[in-house]
Amino acid sequence: MEEQKRARLIYNPTSGQEIMKKNVAEVLNVLEGFGYETSAFQTTPEKDSAKNEARRAALAGFDLVIAAGGDGTINEVVNGIAPLEKRPRMAIIPTGTTNDYARALKVPRGNPVEAAKLIGKNQTILMDIGLAKNVKNGYSQEHYFINIAALGTLTELTYSVPSQLKTMFGYLAYVVKGAELLPQVQFTPVRVQHDKGIFEGSVSMIFVALTNSIGGFEQIVPDAKLDDGNFTLLMVKTGNLFEILHLIRQVLDGGKHVDSNLVEYIKTRSLSIKHLDNSSRLLLNLDGEFGGDAPVHLYNLANHIEFFADTDLVSDHAITLDSEQINREKMAQRFIEETNHFEVSIK
The missing domain is CATH 2.60.200.40 (Tumour Suppressor Smad4)
Known part of the structure; x- marks a missing residue:
């Protein structure tokens, strides 16, 4: 019997008007539906909270680490994983204000559940760090x-x-x-x-x-x-x-x-x-x-790190103008x- 994959959701509870806190349960359900045994970690104000948890999860053998928050949270999770010889896959759920990395990977912004559903497409990019x-x-x-x-x-x-x-x-x-x-x-x-x-x-x-x-x-x-x-x-x-x-x-x-x-x-x-x-x-x-x-x-x-992305859109140079981009x-x-x-x- 194939061993079940494990995912660790690391989320910033204060990012994006606490939008992630309101959606954690549904995001976990989505990931469970994709075959991941999923658990969550809520970051704290303590220095390097997300970084330390990402490193712990990677060393514990988790297959996937999901960073939910702004670009700062994603950066911190990357800093926990990047120094390691064996690195899990990463996914992001953008809930910050600018979300540059989400734009680059074409991950849905402002909707944590839709961002989590992207993992189900099983499209990834080996990203430079x-x-x-x-x-x-x-x-x-x-x-x-x-x-x-x-x-x-x-x-x-x-x-x-x-x-x-x-x-x-x-x-x-x-x-x-x-x-x-x-x-x-x-x-x-x-x-x-x-x-x-x-x-x-x-x-x-x-x-x-x-x-x-x-x-x-x-x-x-x-x-x-x-x-x-x-x-x-x-x-x-x-x-x-x-x-x-x-x-x-x-x-x-x-x-x-x-x-x-x-x-x-x-x-x-x-x-x-x-x-x-x-x-x-x-x-x-x-x-x-x-x-x-x-x-x-x-x-x-x-x-250096394999990220889930919507490669159908990344390969397309056309830019979809949402209301935020129009502004x-x-x-x-x-x-x-x-x-x-x-x-x-x-x-």
């Missing part, structure tokens, strides 16, 4: 990331944006919102070594992306592949306010920024980033959270209009 090695709070660390590593003064400005704005618009929006913050942008001298060579110069922002969805927008790295073993490295080589505004408009206008001479756009399997100004810090942002300081070494762990498109258009007025008023 990022590994960052650097120093945080004075200690050497290794931290895995699933979507984006970012550095530079534009990135650092995001830490000062009100949490309400982050909730409304997600990661990119509180970078983009910087029409009022952009005058503070400074050029930062860096040395970036990548597969194609070495870049040495000043930048206002560095993106190192694994997927094409950042803050709900899919135009920043429009050609990112989920499983090719490459990061997409994007460096903004200007600190000029008007040039940055123009680049942002190009991003929102179908990703035309990738051809700009103000941008370095490179595919690389690994890279190192060093800050060349010893009088200041260059902060690292990993999946939207503070990840320590440069220098940092980044490695793409190709095909983002409207916000982008408003930003373009407002920055036009901003430029005119400064002149």
Whole structure:
């Protein structure tokens, strides 16, 4: 007799207006219907709660670990599993505000039961995972990331944006919102070594992306592949306010920024980033959270974790515009209009 598969649901009870708490029983029923002996773990405010439980479940031999929450919860579960030699399959149930990883995998958002039902399609992708090695709070660390590593003064400005704005618009929006913050942008001298060579110069922002969805927008790295073993490295080589505004408009206008001479756009399997100004810090942002300081070494762990996904949609480049996406498109258009007025008023 074939041994029954086991699944562990790790869920954040406070994410998405506690939507997961209301749906745990039905989600467990769905997973049981797919042949999994399923149990649930509710995360706590304790540090690394989801990470520690994911590691425990993996070492206990669970076949599937499901992360239910926002991108932060998914990141934490990945950090529990990624260091292990034997890693279970993963699935996600997105209940956060931006849900970039769910967008990349085409997992239904805002409906935990429908997201769980996707597992029944039995479609998976061997996803690339990022590994960052650097120093945080004075200690050497290794931290895995699933979507984006970012550095530079534009990135650092995001830490000062009100949490309400982050909730409304997600990661990119509180970078983009910087029409009022952009005058503070400074050029930062860096040395970036990548597969194609070495870049040495000043930048206002560095993106190192694994997927094409950042803050709900899919135009920043429009050609990112989920499983090719490459990061997409994007460096903004200007600190000029008007040039940055123009680049942002190009991003929102179908990703035309990738051809700009103000941008370095490179595919690389690994890279190192060093800050060349010893009088200041260059902060690292990993999946939207503070990840320590440069220098940092980044490695793409190709095909590292097998995720359930809707591959029928992932292979289709067409984007389905739900109400949330339509609102983002409207916000982008408003930003373009407002920055036009901003430029005119400064002149």
